[in-house]
Amino acid sequence: MAKNKWVAALLSFIICGLGQLYLGFFWSALFFFTLEVFTVMIYNRLPNIGFALNTAVSFWSALDAYRKAKGIDNIQQKELPKTGKLKVY
Numbered sequence: 001m002a003k004n005k006w007v008a009a010l011l012s013f014i015i016c017g018l019g020q021l022y023l024g025f026f027w028s029a030l031f032f033f034t035l036e037v038f039t040v041m042i043y044n045r046l047p048n049i050g051f052a053l054n055t056a057v058s059f060w061s062a063l064d065a066y067r068k069a070k071g072i073d074n075i076q077q078k079e080l081p082k083t084g085k086l087k088v089y
Contacts, residue, residue, distance in 0.1 A: 005069035012065035019065030032061040
């Protein structure tokens with residue numbers, strides 16, 4: 001089933017790693033969620049630096065989810081024969 005790249009990006013921006021999880025990339029989701037936890041811990045001690053880091057990680061996570069979803073979409077487009085149906089292996 002095709003996944004929407006914009007939904008994946010939005011989910012990852014709201015909660016880092018959620019878009020990757022939506023796409024089925026568990027380890028990537030875990031990586032970004034762990035980064036978000038660390039940036040929140042930094043935010044509790046140093047709010048300005050923590051906010052900047054959390055924002056950067058959120059954008060990075062959203063961009064990563066968007067690119068992964070776009071890559072999945074490109075692969076699925078290549079698998080479509082002229083009949084418009086997906087190949088089943």
